[in-house]
Amino acid sequence: MAITNGDSLNSVPAAQKQTLATNYLDLMSSTGWGQQYVPDLMEKEAEVFGPRTISGFLAQVGAEEAMTADQVIWSEQGRLHLSYTGNVATAAGGINYDSNGATSQVAIENDIDGTSGFTATAHGVRVNDTIIVSNSDGVFKCLVVKVNGATLDVAPYSKANLTQKTDADATTILVYGSEYGKGSSYFGNVTTTAQASASARTANEPDFKTFKNKPIIMKDYYEVSGSDSSRIGWVEVSTEGGQGGYLWYLKAESDTRARFSDYVEMAMLEGEFGVAASLAHDVPALGGHGGAADTVGTEGLFAAIEERGNLTSGITGVNAATDLAEFDAILAEFDKQGAIEENMMFVNRSTSLAIDDMLASMNSYGAGGTSYGVFDNSEDMALNLGFSGFRRGSYDFYKSDFRYLNDKATRGGINDAAGSAAIRGVIIPAGSSSVYDQTVGASVKRPFLHVRYRASQTDDRRMKTWTTGSVGAATSALDAMQLHFLTERCLITQGANNFMLMK
Numbered sequence: 001m002a003i004t005n006g007d008s009l010n011s012v013p014a015a016q017k018q019t020l021a022t023n024y025l026d027l028m029s030s031t032g033w034g035q036q037y038v039p040d041l042m043e044k045e046a047e048v049f050g051p052r053t054i055s056g057f058l059a060q061v062g063a064e065e066a067m068t069a070d071q072v073i074w075s076e077q078g079r080l081h082l083s084y085t086g087n088v089a090t091a092a093g094g095i096n097y098d099s100n101g102a103t104s105q106v107a108i109e110n111d112i113d114g115t116s117g118f119t120a121t122a123h124g125v126r127v128n129d130t131i132i133v134s135n136s137d138g139v140f141k142c143l144v145v146k147v148n149g150a151t152l153d154v155a156p157y158s159k160a161n162l163t164q165k166t167d168a169d170a171t172t173i174l175v176y177g178s179e180y181g182k183g184s185s186y187f188g189n190v191t192t193t194a195q196a197s198a199s200a201r202t203a204n205e206p207d208f209k210t211f212k213n214k215p216i217i218m219k220d221y222y223e224v225s226g227s228d229s230s231r232i233g234w235v236e237v238s239t240e241g242g243q244g245g246y247l248w249y250l251k252a253e254s255d256t257r258a259r260f261s262d263y264v265e266m267a268m269l270e271g272e273f274g275v276a277a278s279l280a281h282d283v284p285a286l287g288g289h290g291g292a293a294d295t296v297g298t299e300g301l302f303a304a305i306e307e308r309g310n311l312t313s314g315i316t317g318v319n320a321a322t323d324l325a326e327f328d329a330i331l332a333e334f335d336k337q338g339a340i341e342e343n344m345m346f347v348n349r350s351t352s353l354a355i356d357d358m359l360a361s362m363n364s365y366g367a368g369g370t371s372y373g374v375f376d377n378s379e380d381m382a383l384n385l386g387f388s389g390f391r392r393g394s395y396d397f398y399k400s401d402f403r404y405l406n407d408k409a410t411r412g413g414i415n416d417a418a419g420s421a422a423i424r425g426v427i428i429p430a431g432s433s434s435v436y437d438q439t440v441g442a443s444v445k446r447p448f449l450h451v452r453y454r455a456s457q458t459d460d461r462r463m464k465t466w467t468t469g470s471v472g473a474a475t476s477a478l479d480a481m482q483l484h485f486l487t488e489r490c491l492i493t494q495g496a497n498n499f500m501l502m503k
Contacts, residue, residue: 044236045251053258054404055265058491061344061428063447064462066455071214072492078207082124082175084108088133088165089151104142104162106133106152106173124204125152128178135171137163143179211308215454215490216271216298218264222256224249226471226479253483257465260485262410264463268451268491269404271300301449302423304493305501310337313420313503324358324392330427330500331393338498340429342396347425348405348415351502355399359390402426420503427500448498453489461488 089105108123125131129144131154140162146153152173156162165171229249238244239254274281274296286296305311310333312326334340347355389398405423406412415422429448453462464486467473471481493499 045238052409053262054407054410055261057346057402057404058265058268058449058451061346061447061449063450065450065452066460066462067215067452068454068456071212072452072490073210073212074492074494075208075210076495078209082204084123084125084173086150086171086173087169088135088162088171104154104156106131106142106154106162106171108150108152108173123150125173125175126178126204128180128184129175130177130179132174132176133162133171134174135165135169137165141176213299213452213490213492214295215452215488216267217486217488218260218267219484219486220256220260220263221482221484222253223469223480223482224252224471226469226481229471229481249481256483257485261463264487264489266404266410267298267300268489269301270303271298271491272303273297273299298490299493300491301426301493302501304491304496305426305499308493308496309499309501310497311501311503324362327392327397331395333500334395334498338429338495339394340498341394342398342430344428344430345397345399345425346402346405346428347399347502348402348412348423351424352399352401397427398430423501423503425502427502429495429498448494450492450494451489452492453487461486463487 086106086108089107108125125144125147127144127147131142131144131152133140133142133154133156140159141157142154142162143157144152144154154162229247231248232246233248234246235248236244236246237248237251239250243250243254274286278296280286281296283296299307310330312330334343345355388400389396391397402425404410404412405415405425411423415424455461464484466484467481468475468484469478469481470476471479
């Protein structure tokens, strides 16, 4: 019988009187199983990024409600007063009334009141209305003597005729009242049957605008084998959910759950509809193939504000809020909209500091850096150089840092290279709005910003989590544990005309 020794046998004799590495355990090599000097192990995993999740923004400014349909449709009231843009055409003649036979013609544009989707004849200006015509020539009061579609024949009160102006001159037309002669009818200041027919006065009906959004389905999952779920590591981990221990799969599962929660919020902020010509619109699995626009994707907060709200890029291209000029421009725009008194500002770090500096410069002691606002700083305490809110005019602004816009792994990293497309912050009105909900069948009050999620007695898809596999509660023959995450939701941005996106 022959005995064969292994190549790495430690007891191989040496030919010389000396110690050799082949005769001893390899304690010093980095590939060995031990070392001569055991290091001091710091078992606790270092949390170097602080709170890594960015979710929670929508929870602060909105609410959540269940829904059972494939889309949400809501209506918002139109404006009460009649104001349009248009132009001044050449003078017209041939109108018989108690003055000379010539009038000026004012044409109302198809894009009535800056909102697409209206026809040229959908305006509410009628014969005998008194209107203001304003452009670069000045402000003129006029009487409407004939309405022919989008063209108004008007008689100025202060001059013979108006000067011709093109669309580029931005003529504004505002109805401010009416004037009738004694014993006249609603047909107005006309004398012939043909003119009366062309100038017939009709009642104005209240107008509203309808908007819609659709939920999207979001999924994610984590999988760990049965062997790995029972393997102990030497690194002690702590999860975002407060769990701890030496099971690494707990860390991985918690990170997956936290990342999915962030994705849910980020999708509500960044989502947009697929237009008819987009490639995403043609993905059959999403139901967009061959369908109409807006059947793929969902309208997030940023897209809703860019489409229906207000944008500010600062004054003369400088960083936001370096002086009160930008805020005064914002106030002027809010005055044209809902004039909601309290507004919340969620901004990135540079904008937050710029606002602090702006407010500090308003203080008489700001140059010395000793007193900012109402903080009553003294030489024996640390200076508080930050502001959480301020009042300008009749508006209150409450400022808060928006982690999503600062974090390098989210929008903070994108903003570094986005240039003019970078988002500096968002201004959101506080309170609630009254809208007609077609699901409820009545006018209801809701926060301007709220999330709708799919739910019924059978399935609640707000934030659905379930486990499959044979690890833990066995549901299948799979030698693993799979944790599944699913949600179906969309964001409703009501009254977007009261929002401001800072870019």
